[in-house]
Amino acid sequence: MKHFFYKLLFILMISCLPFFFFKLSAQEPEKIGERGYYLPTRIVVEFSGEKVVAEKGIPEWASAAVNLINELYPKYDKLLETEGHIPSGTITLRFEDSETIGWNSNTTIGISIRWIKPGERGEKDFGMVAHELVHFVQNYQGGDGTGIPGWATEGIGDYVRHVFYEPEKEMRPVNPDRESYTNGYQISGAFFMWIEDTYDRNFVKKLNLCARKRTYSDNLFVESTGKNLSDLWAEYVEKIIKPLRQENKRIVPATMFPNLMKYKKEFEEHFATLKQEMRPQQQGDEQGRRQGRGQRQQEN
């Protein structure tokens, strides 16, 4: 069993090579180029015990999640970029055998293997990682009541997940008699999509900026749309939620919000060009870090 564990650890380290081998001592992520983006400082994969490591399919799941983080993190950073902001760079993915499907702290994304095991409902639920990762990039400093409300933070998380990671996926239905934008997550996420599609393509960027500058008020909705938050929600319920409920349909961002998809495409093209431009610099940076580590090893 021990031998298997080390083999597995090696596989995982290889799968996220740059981030295990470089910048092990750095606390903050490093920006690639002036116009570029941040990369994660370090991705750590943790298993809560031998039973978890030995579980079929879990090491492969972990490896795929690490690849996904490496792919999405710089894109999210560019999308939510604000001057002087540094995202949270060290990400621990912790796999446990627990009843809670997933959880998140400042440093860790916790995932229960009971949810993601082969044959279970969450077997392909990488969207969970795509959502939690947004919080590392948001890196909002809160706690004294001057930040944006929790429902908006979670709404941005699911907005980013469902626009940039899985726009073809059906979103959860809303019951307007019992639920509203304050439920957060997919409900506020889809509400933000509609606002961008209908009124202001930069709404989430503005909301994100308010969160980071700690200047949020509900008035932001008036500035972007000319309507206050409760009127706006009422309009959204009439135009989107009620017709969908009547037809027993769900929101699929890719088909529901064509303007938003156009903005998304523009961003993806811009990001792809940027990534191409940054490639030599990124490789050089990684090589530099590798050499740096080699030197440190010799000194020890």
Ligand SMILES: [Zn+2]
């Ligand atoms: Zn969240």
